[in-house]
Amino acid sequence: xxxxxxxxxxxxxxxxxxxxxxxxAMAPGDRLEVLTDDxxxxxxxRHFCATEGHDIVEAQEADAPYRFVIARAG
Numbered sequence: 001x002x003x004x005x006x007x008x009x010x011x012x013x014x015x016x017x018x019x020x021x022x023x024x025a026m027a028p029g030d031r032l033e034v035l036t037d038d039x040x041x042x043x044x045x046r047h048f049c050a051t052e053g054h055d056i057v058e059a060q061e062a063d064a065p066y067r068f069v070i071a072r073a074g
Contacts, residue, residue, distance in 0.1 A: 002031035008065050012040045016048045019070065023054060028074025031057065037064040045070075 005022055007015035015036040022032055034045065042061040045068050049056050053073035060067040 002033040002069050005032055005034045007034060007036040007038075009037065011038050012044055015041055016044050019045070019048065020052070023052075023070065023072045026072045028072055030072050032070045032072070034068045034070065035065045036068075037066065039064070041066045041068075 003022065003026070005018055007018055010018070015034065015038055019032060019034050026032065036045075038044070042059075045066075046056065048054075049070060055071040055073070056068055057071050058067070058069035
């Protein structure tokens with residue numbers, strides 16, 4: 001079961017910044033589910049995860065709200 005971060009209604013860069021803060025408080029391998037409706041989120045979340053080393057284990061990017069399940073690196 002993943003922790004949930006509902007970032008709907010927030011615009012770039014806030015969804016990524018909140019995801020970063022939540023992931024830092026989690027143990028390696030823990031999962032965070034992020035919901036967002038910012039049109040830039042698919043690009044931003046993928047770039048953030050690639051840069052930080054986190055894995056996107058599930059993604060729904062076709063229509064908002066976008067959904068990402070991220071496994072914390074470590």
